[in-house]
Amino acid sequence: MPTDKSARTGGSVEGYVDIYILPVPENNLEAYRQQATTFGTVAKEHGALSYREFRGDDLDDNLKVPDGELLTVAVAEFESRAHRDEVMDKVMKDSQVTEIVEGEQIADMGQMRYGGFQTFVNP
Secondary structure, eight states: OSSHHHHHTTOOOEEEEEEEEEEEEEEGGHHHHHHHHHHHHHHHHOOOEEEEEEEEEEOOOGGGOOTTTEEHHHHHEESSHHHHHHHHHHHHHSSSHHHHSSOOOOOOOGGGGEOOOEOOOOO
16 A cells, blocks of 8 residues: 555645534524634635535435434635645634634534545546
8 A cells, every 4th residue: 555645645636625524403503503604704714715514414324313413514625734724723713713612512512523635536
């Protein structure tokens, strides 16, 4: 197996995304939407190329969440991992985001799954 990252991924074709997956209680969806809008706006102000949130609509059984919850997925797009690191450092220090992080939790953040992904196919 190749050890060089470029060889393993087939070489970057530019782009990097962070993906966040979080079950959100249905009764908190509007509050979550407001927080996500703030987070996405701040991310874009600090240089993210785009930020979008999605809610599950047609999920495989492996992605089912308990009754009363909706599965949300956020995608933040960046030029590269280095660009992501630079942008997110600023985002996490922004007072609007620290207010969200330190405020009332409207979802169980311990259930959040996230990661950074390098583009390797872009037809």
